[in-house]
Amino acid sequence: MLLLLSVVKDQRKTAAALRVAYKGFVRFLPSVLAIILVVGLIVGFVPPKVIAQAIGKNSGAQGVAIASFLGAVLFIPVIIAFPLARSLLDMGAGYMATAAFITTLTMVGFVFLPLEIKELGKKFAIARNALSFVAAVAIAVVVGVIVG
Amino acid sequence: MRKNDDIGAEGKKESLRKRIRWDYATLFLIAPLFLVMVITLPEKGAQARHVAWEYFRRWP
Helix, strand or coil: CHHHHHHHHCHHHHHHHHHHHHHHHHHHHHHHHHHHHHHHHHHHHCCHHHHHHHHEHHHHHHHHHHHHHHHHHCCCCHHHHHHHHHHHHHCCECHHHHHHHHHHHHHCCCCCHHHHHHHHCHHHHHHHHHHHHHHHHHHHHHHHHHHC | CHHHHHHHHHCCCCCHHHHCCHHHHHHHHHHHHHHHHHHHCHHHHHHHHHHHHHHHHHCC
């Protein structure tokens, strides 16, 4: 509906916007497909017992550490990360570890650290990522205490 | 001479690490692995396939 409105208003700008959207879609497609397949493999082949043992409610600091590390290292679009977190919770993961995973995933980006250093400087990038990591773990602990 | 200088400055071959499209490389590694796992272990494979399809469907 909005697209139609946009076409009526300005065809050239709409075409440009569609081009940008298409480019973004194509750029993310391979990574998203790979992540979807990995999620399928995890849910299908990793026994829930293993998930519960690694990042379950009773895994404590070890679970938070594993989840934080994975969240910091992996690059998963949030649109996939939330359903993945839901699946992990269903498989026995703890709220604290799940919160740590999502928070580090969104706040810390080791994959893009070289790019961040290049664009914003070494000091800034390292300080931001280190502080974000600490904050993410703290948030996870608080979420774990509140939600259970 | 100037032309050679340009080649020296810009024609430098990028490292393999930079030339590889890691997103495509990962996909081309994972897709066959997924296929093999789904075929060899049909019971768990069906679940993996179902989950992957559901995620794909939900992805806008």
